[in-house]
Amino acid sequence: MRGLTKRYGGLVAVKGVDLDLRPGEILGLIGPNGSGKSTVMKLVMGLEKPSAGSIRLDGTEIAGWPSHRVARAGIGLVFQHARPLMRQTVLENISLALLPDSLLRLAADPAVGERAKAIAERVGLGAVIDRRPGTLPFADLRRLELARAIARDPRVVLVDEPFAGLTGPEVAAFSELIRGFRDEGKAVLLVDHNVKSVAALVDRVFALYLGERIAEGSAEAVMADPTVRRVYLGGSIET
Ligand code: ATP
Ligand code: MG
Numbered sequence: 001m002r003g004l005t006k007r008y009g010g011l012v013a014v015k016g017v018d019l020d021l022r023p024g025e026i027l028g029l030i031g032p033n034g035s036g037k038s039t040v041m042k043l044v045m046g047l048e049k050p051s052a053g054s055i056r057l058d059g060t061e062i063a064g065w066p067s068h069r070v071a072r073a074g075i076g077l078v079f080q081h082a083r084p085l086m087r088q089t090v091l092e093n094i095s096l097a098l099l100p101d102s103l104l105r106l107a108a109d110p111a112v113g114e115r116a117k118a119i120a121e122r123v124g125l126g127a128v129i130d131r132r133p134g135t136l137p138f139a140d141l142r143r144l145e146l147a148r149a150i151a152r153d154p155r156v157v158l159v160d161e162p163f164a165g166l167t168g169p170e171v172a173a174f175s176e177l178i179r180g181f182r183d184e185g186k187a188v189l190l191v192d193h194n195v196k197s198v199a200a201l202v203d204r205v206f207a208l209y210l211g212e213r214i215a216e217g218s219a220e221a222v223m224a225d226p227t228v229r230r231v232y233l234g235g236s237i238e239t
Helices: 035-045 065-075 088-100 103-108 109-123 138-150 168-183 221-226 224-233
Strands: 001-006 009-018 027-030 052-054 075-078 158-161 187-192 204-208 213-216
Touching: 001 035, 009 035, 009 052, 009 213, 027 035, 027 168, 035 065, 035 075, 035 158, 035 187, 065 075, 075 138, 088 109, 088 138, 109 138, 138 158, 138 168, 158 168, 168 187, 204 221, 204 224, 213 221, 213 224, 221 224
Parallel strands: 027 187, 027 204, 075 158, 158 187
Antiparallel strands: 001 009, 001 052, 204 213
16 A cells, blocks of 8 residues: 545545555554544455555555455455344355355355355354354354455455454454464454554554554564554553
8 A cells, every 4th residue: 555545524534554565464453443444444445445545466556446356356354343144144155255246156056165164164163054143153253254254265354353352262263263364375454453462463563543654563663662652542552
């Protein structure tokens, strides 16, 4: 991203952000409420159009592309708030993420079901593939959201606050899954409020405040950064 900017009327939600995300790394995008973290992700995923600036994937300009085209190019987003199809089963939800354009092909192709089953197992949903989302506990809904985002094996995974509302063991399980993405060479952009809670997981941290970068580097360096300590003090973030 270069000079990435998003205005909502008079509010500048993202201000001239320069951010590099590399294959095989987890970059923590950190900032208090309203600092622009989700907006950055929506801009990359094509769910919002930038007011200015550029987003390149392997040199190809993708800023302003519609989200289905961004997804096909190899980017997947795990939303902050899960929104599965409530009338479909877990397996159907994952299958539809695999082949979003074609319900007919889906019904006709047993390989899709097999692939969806493998993804369900990978994220820990193997035992609940025939259930509907309404009957699942919160952590399983987050797993389903993750499954849908990685269904088409994206090279870039954007994960928006994956740990919110999870217990300690669930956070550990999710961290392990995210490490797995990194270790197979995906580029992972991970959003959280808190530097400390992701310090063990991320390779680097990019700190946002009111839409702007205020620090970037190792988790330790960002936690010790005087600007970070000053602006986050009394906010919703803890270093
Ligand atoms: P949180 O930690 O609460 O998820 P965030 O860092 O993800 O916050 P964003 O959701 O990106 O922050 O919001 C950044 C700013 O842009 C906020 O001031 C928010 O109110 C504003 N904003 C976001 N989306 C819109 C929109 N669709 N219309 C107007 N303002 C918006
Ligand atoms: Mg957000």
